[in-house]
Structure formats: C-alpha cells, structure tokens
Amino acid sequence: MIVRGADRVLVQGITGRQGTYWAERMQAYGTRIVAGVNPKKAGTRHCGVPVYASAGEAMREAGFDVSVLFIPPLGVKAAAQDAIEAGCRRLVILTEHVPVQDVMGLLAIARANGAAVVGPNTAGLVTPGACFVGFMPAFEAAIFRPGRVGVISRSGSLGTLICLNLVQAGFGQSAFIGIGGDPIVGTTTRDALGMLDADERTDAVVVVGEIGGTMEEDAADYARAMQKPVVAFIAGAASPAGKKMGHAGAIVMGDKGTYASKRRALEAAGVEVLDTPSGVGRALHAALG
Amino acid sequence: MNFEEHAAKPLLQAAGIAIPRGRVARSADEAEAAAAQFAVPVVVKAQVPAGKRGKAGGIRTADDPQAARETARAILGMEIAGHRVAALLVEERAAIAAEYYAAVLNDPASKGPLVMVSPDGGMNVEEIAASMPERLRQTRVDILEGFGLDAARAMLGGLGLGSDEEPLAETLVALYRAYRENDAELLEVNPLARLADGRLVALDCKFVLDDSGIQRQEALAQAGSPEPLTALEARGQALGLKYIELDGDIGVLGNGAGLTMTTMDVIAHHGGRPANFLEIGGAAYTKATPALELVLDNPKVTCLAVNFCGAFARTDVMIAGVIDAWEALKPTVPVFFSVHGTGSAEARAILRERLGVRPHETMDEAIVASIAAARDAGGSP
Numbered sequence: 001m002i003v004r005g006a007d008r009v010l011v012q013g014i015t016g017r018q019g020t021y022w023a024e025r026m027q028a029y030g031t032r033i034v035a036g037v038n039p040k041k042a043g044t045r046h047c048g049v050p051v052y053a054s055a056g057e058a059m060r061e062a063g064f065d066v067s068v069l070f071i072p073p074l075g076v077k078a079a080a081q082d083a084i085e086a087g088c089r090r091l092v093i094l095t096e097h098v099p100v101q102d103v104m105g106l107l108a109i110a111r112a113n114g115a116a117v118v119g120p121n122t123a124g125l126v127t128p129g130a131c132f133v134g135f136m137p138a139f140e141a142a143i144f145r146p147g148r149v150g151v152i153s154r155s156g157s158l159g160t161l162i163c164l165n166l167v168q169a170g171f172g173q174s175a176f177i178g179i180g181g182d183p184i185v186g187t188t189t190r191d192a193l194g195m196l197d198a199d200e201r202t203d204a205v206v207v208v209g210e211i212g213g214t215m216e217e218d219a220a221d222y223a224r225a226m227q228k229p230v231v232a233f234i235a236g237a238a239s240p241a242g243k244k245m246g247h248a249g250a251i252v253m254g255d256k257g258t259y260a261s262k263r264r265a266l267e268a269a270g271v272e273v274l275d276t277p278s279g280v281g282r283a284l285h286a287a288l289g
Numbered sequence: 290m291n292f293e294e295h296a297a298k299p300l301l302q303a304a305g306i307a308i309p310r311g312r313v314a315r316s317a318d319e320a321e322a323a324a325a326q327f328a329v330p331v332v333v334k335a336q337v338p339a340g341k342r343g344k345a346g347g348i349r350t351a352d353d354p355q356a357a358r359e360t361a362r363a364i365l366g367m368e369i370a371g372h373r374v375a376a377l378l379v380e381e382r383a384a385i386a387a388e389y390y391a392a393v394l395n396d397p398a399s400k401g402p403l404v405m406v407s408p409d410g411g412m413n414v415e416e417i418a419a420s421m422p423e424r425l426r427q428t429r430v431d432i433l434e435g436f437g438l439d440a441a442r443a444m445l446g447g448l449g450l451g452s453d454e455e456p457l458a459e460t461l462v463a464l465y466r467a468y469r470e471n472d473a474e475l476l477e478v479n480p481l482a483r484l485a486d487g488r489l490v491a492l493d494c495k496f497v498l499d500d501s502g503i504q505r506q507e508a509l510a511q512a513g514s515p516e517p518l519t520a521l522e523a524r525g526q527a528l529g530l531k532y533i534e535l536d537g538d539i540g541v542l543g544n545g546a547g548l549t550m551t552t553m554d555v556i557a558h559h560g561g562r563p564a565n566f567l568e569i570g571g572a573a574y575t576k577a578t579p580a581l582e583l584v585l586d587n588p589k590v591t592c593l594a595v596n597f598c599g600a601f602a603r604t605d606v607m608i609a610g611v612i613d614a615w616e617a618l619k620p621t622v623p624v625f626f627s628v629h630g631t632g633s634a635e636a637r638a639i640l641r642e643r644l645g646v647r648p649h650e651t652m653d654e655a656i657v658a659s660i661a662a663a664r665d666a667g668g669s670p
Contacts (some may be wrong), residue, residue: 137631
C-alpha cells in the first residue's frame with residue numbers, strides 16, 4: 001500500500017496521547033486527516049477535525065480513504081471491522097501485541113471485503129514530500145527526502161536507519177512501506193515488492209528483513225523476475241535461533257526462517273544482501289550504474 | 290509461551306478429548322503414591338517444556354509402585370534440552386493399538402489456522418511428512434467459518450481409518466475448539482492413540498500460547514512455563530523490558546527489536562562481542578533509566594554502545610532517561626552514541642549540554658569506537 005497526498009485519512013483513537021502526538025505531526029507534514037474516532041468523545045473536535053463514534057459514522061459524515069489505528073491490542077479487531085464494514089479499503093494497524101487469532105480474523109474480514117491491511121505492529125507508511133501515516137519521522141530531512149528508492153521494512157527503527165543511510169548516500173525515497181514485525185501481517189514483503197515493482201516513481205527497492213518466518217524467502221521468488229534492482233539487509237545474523245514449534249512448526253517451516261536461509265534465497269535471486277545497513281548507498285550506486 | 294504436558298492436557302480434556310489418568314509428582318515418594326493409587330502399570334514422564342523427551346530417556350515405564358519410585362529417582366534431576374527435570378507426570382499405561390497425529394496451528398502462509406492430521410503418529414511424523422506427504426493431511430481453515438465435522442471428515446477420507454474415522458473427526462473438531470478458546474499458537478497431540486478397547490486417547494500434548502494472547506488468558510498463563518531467565522533477565526522482565534544476556538563485553542542499548550538486533554550484528558561484523566540485547570522501543574521508550582541500570586549491572590560490560598533511531602520512540606525522551614541514569618550511577622565505562630530519527634535534534638542538544646558529548650555521525654562509527662574501547666579494556670580480541 002502506498003499513500004498519496006490526496007488520500008483522506010481517518011485516525012481511529014485520535015484522542016489518546018500517541019494518537020494526538022502523531023496526528024499533529026501527520027497534519028504538519030501534509031497528511032490530509034479528515035476525522036477521528038472515539039465513541040466517548042463523539043461530537044467534539046480534536047486536532048482540528050471532527051471526532052465520530054465509529055468509522056461507519058465518519059464515512060457517512062466525512063468520507064475517508066485510509067484509516068490508521070491507534071487502538072489498544074484487544075480493541076483492534078473490532079475497530080478494524082468497523083472501518084472495513086464502513087467501506088474503508090486501506091487500513092494501517094500500528095498496534096503491537098494484537099492476539100494472532102484476532103489478526104487472522106480481521107484479515108479474513110478484510111479479504112472478504114476487498115480491503116488491504118498494512119500491519120499490525122507497523123510504524124506506518126511514508127511518501128516523502130507528500131504525506132505519512134503512522135509514527136515515522138517523515139519530517140526529519142536527514143532521513144526522508146523525495147526520491148526514487150522504495151523501502152520495505154518489518155522494523156520501524158531499522159527502516160528509519162536505512163532511510164537515513166539512503167539520504168546520506170544522496171538518494172531519496174519514493175515510498176516507505178512498514179509492513180510490521182508480527183508473525184502474520186496483512187501485507188507481506190512479497191506483496192510490498194510487487195507494489196513497488198509496479199510503481200513508476202520507484203527505480204530500485206531496499207528490503208529490510210529479520211530472522212523468523214518465511215517472508216524474505218517468499219519475496220526472493222518474486223525478486224528473481226524483477227527488472228528493478230533489489231538490495232536487502234536482514235537483521236539477526238548474530239542472534240540465537242528462535243524456538244522450534246513442535247513437529248507442526250518444523251513441517252510448516254521446513255529449513256526456512258534462519259539468517260542463512262534468507263540470505264541464500266535472496267542471493268540466489270540476484271539480490272545483494274548487505275553486511276551492515278551503511279552499505280546500502282554503495283550497493284544502490286553500483287546497481288543503478 | 291510453552292506449556293508442559295501436564296499443564297497442556299487439561300485443555301484437551303475440557304474440550305472433550307480423553308486423556309489418561311495421571312498425577313504430577315515432584316519426588317520419588319509422590320511418584321510411588323501415584324502408581325499405587327492407579328494400581329496398574331504406569332509411565333513416568335519428565336515434565337520439561339521441550340520435545341524429544343523420550344529420546345533423552347525422560348519417559349520410562351514402571352510396572353509397580355516400587356519401580357515407579359526407582360524410575361522417578363532416575364529421571365528427577367536429569368537435564369533435557371537445557372531444562373532440569375523437577376516434575377514428573379505419572380500416568381496409567383495405555384495398551385496402544387494405533388497411533389495418530391493431530392495438530393492445529395497459526396499458519397503464516399495462509400494467514401489462518403491450519404489443521405493437520407496423519408494416520409502415522411509417533412516420533413517420526415516429520416519424516417513421514419517429508420517422505421509421504423499424502424499421509425499428512427493439511428487443511429487451511431477460514432477462521433470466520435470455523436472448522437466443523439464435515440471439514441474434518443473431508444480431511445480424513447481415503448486414509449483407510451475404518452471405524453476410527455468418525456471419532457477422529459470429532460476429536461479434530463474438539464481440538465480446533467480448544468485451539469480457538471485458548472489463543473493457541475500451536476496445539477498438537479502426538480500420539481493420539483486408539484487403545485485396545487477402541488477409545489481414542491491423547492497420550493501427549495504440546496501447547497504453545499500466543500504471547501500476545503496472554504493479556505486475555507491470564508489465568509491460563511499461570512500454568513505455563515516461562516523461558517528460564519538469568520537474574521538480570523528476570524529484572525528486565527519485571528520492568529517490562531526485553532533484555533537478553535549474552536557472552537560479550539559491549540553493552541547494547543537500542544530502540545526497536547530490528548535496530549537492536551542490527552546493532553548486535555554490526556558489532557559482530559566488525560569483530561566485537563555484544564554483552565546483551567536490550568531494546569526500549571515501542572511503549573518502553575520511557576524506560577531508558579532502568580534500562581541503562583540493567584545494562585551496567587552486568588559485570589562483563591566494559592563499554593557501552595547506545596544506538597537510537599527514533600520512529601515511534603522519541604530519541605529526546607530516551608536520551609534524557611539515559612542521562613538521568615548516567616548522572617545517578619556515575620559509571621566509569623566509556624559510552625558511544627548514535628542518535629537519529631524522531632527528536633534527534635533535541636536529543637543531540639541534551640547530550641551536548643548535560644554530558645558534553647557529541648554522538649557519532651553513523652552507527653558503524655559508534656560501534657567501531659566501542660569495539661576499540663572494549664579492546665583497550667582487555668576484552669574482545
């Protein structure tokens with residue numbers, strides 16, 4: 001999912017401390033926030049926009065294209081369902097520690113309604129120079145600058161560091177897609193790679209992965225056929241291997257999920273895998289000629 | 290969170306799946322008493338949250354109470370996969386006629402539940418899955434529709450199960466219900482045995498509770514087995530901080546799991562050795578003060594690398610917290626900062642005014658400097 005400056009954004013949970021802090025920063029950057037949701041404060045205004053009791057009411061009264069959720073973990077499924085049933089087709093879920101079965105449930109509802117979900121446990125999306133959704137430091141000129149490199153990251157902090165290294169190397173970003181650090185997320189590395197592959201403002205892609213799961217291996221399959229260069233950094237080379245989940249986990253995962261497996265799969269697909277994030281500029285200069 | 294067998298099996302029983310009679314024993318006396326109570330041959334099973342207990346010699350049979358006492362004495366205190374055996378499950382021994390395998394788990398590939406079943410249960414189910422995949426049936430479940438008897442029967446068709454097919458279908462449905470009700474990441478029965486008398490009984494059970502589900506499964510989580518922690522790790526957990534003690538000498542403080550893992554990776558890449566993983570991202574970014582105390586209380590730490598790249602976590606708040614702790618503790622170890630992202634202009638100003646230091650321009654520079662300091666202190670080669 002890529003957000004553009006024209007997109008109208010709803011903030012579910014706008015009146016909370018984090019919702020307020022980040023709504024103000026999004027607005028200052030240019031994100032078109034049109035409304036917020038908090039059932040207890042419906043009818044008031046916050047951050048200069050009306051607050052509604054539900055996403056359904058916000059859709060009827062204000063209309064919106066993207067919803068961003070600043071909602072506590074156990075409320076996320078219901079809030080996402082509210083937005084999807086209101087007709088929202090793009091959701092960004094920032095919350096960490098949403099029970100995985102709730103995530104599977106809300107993703108099934110999204111799938112049935114043709115809605116795309118980014119997250120949970122994502123730092124959000126940035127289109128430098130236009131808008132951002134979530135809690136990314138889009139407004140830091142040393143980190144985000146309009147350009148032609150797309151960045152996909154499971155981690156907000158590490159993705160931020162990669163963006164900083166890109167700017168230091170003279171690049172800017174076409175889009176930052178934070179896909180989230182949870183085991184099950186709405187938009188996978190491979191999904192995001194497809195979006196940036198199709199995006200005409202993007203010339204090259206940086207994939208920022210982590211050990212665990214098989215998203216990087218799956219993305220490698222896609223990267224193999226791409227014309228645009230892809231470089232990657234995978235966090236966790238020096239971390240101890242994760243726990244093994246019974247026979248079933250071993251059967252589902254096979255030999256994937258480790259640093260070695262991800263690196264091997266990406267390199268076999270022609271993706272340069274960096275030893276340190278600071279190598280990203282050199283790698284892109286080499287790849288783009 | 291992992292559960293030991295004795296803590297997992299009651300979940301099956303509550304869902305209507307039969308389990309053998311059993312009692313937990315923490316001493317040879319208790320094992321003998323349990324065997325005497327059942328008055329039949331028993332199995333004495335080491336209770337540790339790990340697999341391959343049988344292969345490690347942690348599961349043995351005993352024909353009478355005296356044998357149960359001796360067996361218990363042999364198993365208690367064993368070490369299995371890094372866990373010391375402090376408890377046993379003494380169960381009536383079953384006369385097994387057939388062994389099946391059944392599991393439900395969260396499946397990232399389909400973003401939904403996955404039900405698995407095989408007529409070839411037992412210790413080698415992974416090999417069966419690899420060599421005879423048609424003998425390990427897998428069904429992706431639409432979580433909105435659930436998993437009922439028709440779906441279970443469809444999975445089992447053609448496996449030649451005879452009169453076991455219907456009770457197996459009922460067991461799969463019950464297993465799925467238990468998985469849903471308990472926020473399982475994994476619920477696995479292996480073996481699911483047909484006894485000589487025809488009953489289906491779950492002889493072993495592995496349950497992993499989704500860590501994000503604990504917040505609404507607090508009573509259940511009390512029965513789980515938390516990861517074994519060092520004293521410092523336990524302090525971190527009590528503070529709500531993810532701290533992992535490692536073997537090196539460079540203390541690490543970062544924000545976000547990804548960046549903190551990367552800090553460790555880059556230390557290793559440049560030839561240093563991290564002393565810990567500690568991240569104060571997300572909701573923990575206000576806890577920089579106790580976090581720094583934790584890092585410095587590890588006696589192996591000879592220098593410190595602080596690597597912040599703020600997104601949600603504000604670096605000005607984190608740096609102020611670090612300096613508060615620094616001023617209170619007055620540590621003598623050298624410290625190297627890399628600070629970027631949300632609030633970094635303010636953070637740099639605070640560092641300059643209060644500590645008189647300037648952060649390094651890049652993470653690699655800060656890390657290379659910290660490795661040099663560790664070498665000066667006689668640490669990393």
